[in-house]
Amino acid sequence: MRLKEIRLQKGFSQKKIADELGCSPNVYSRYETGDRQPSIEILIRLSEILDVTVDYIIENCNVTSHALTAYETELLFASRNADTRAKEDALSLLQKHEQKK
Numbered sequence: 001m002r003l004k005e006i007r008l009q010k011g012f013s014q015k016k017i018a019d020e021l022g023c024s025p026n027v028y029s030r031y032e033t034g035d036r037q038p039s040i041e042i043l044i045r046l047s048e049i050l051d052v053t054v055d056y057i058i059e060n061c062n063v064t065s066h067a068l069t070a071y072e073t074e075l076l077f078a079s080r081n082a083d084t085r086a087k088e089d090a091l092s093l094l095q096k097h098e099q100k101k
Contacts, residue, residue: 002057003057
């Protein structure tokens with residue numbers, strides 16, 4: 001696992017990560033050394049705290065990238081800034097178009 005590498009890159013202390021996880025620094029340290037394996041729930045929380053994917057944490061090199069295109073990213077940001085009605089209309093339009101294929 002890349003926990004120590006990622007933590008250091010982000011500038012976090014073991015105590016900070018442990019506090020965010022709700023565990024002791026000793027427990028978190030054991031995750032970094034491999035003496036203890038985190039549960040999937042802990043891995044998901046770590047990915048949120050460290051702002052990386054679980055695959056990146058566990059060094060899964062065989063994962064296919066599902067990166068968004070620039071256009072998909074633009075759509076995502078536009079939807080985040082739209083009101084509820086606009087979001088519903090856009091989704092409905094896209095789903096109708098998808099069904100015609």
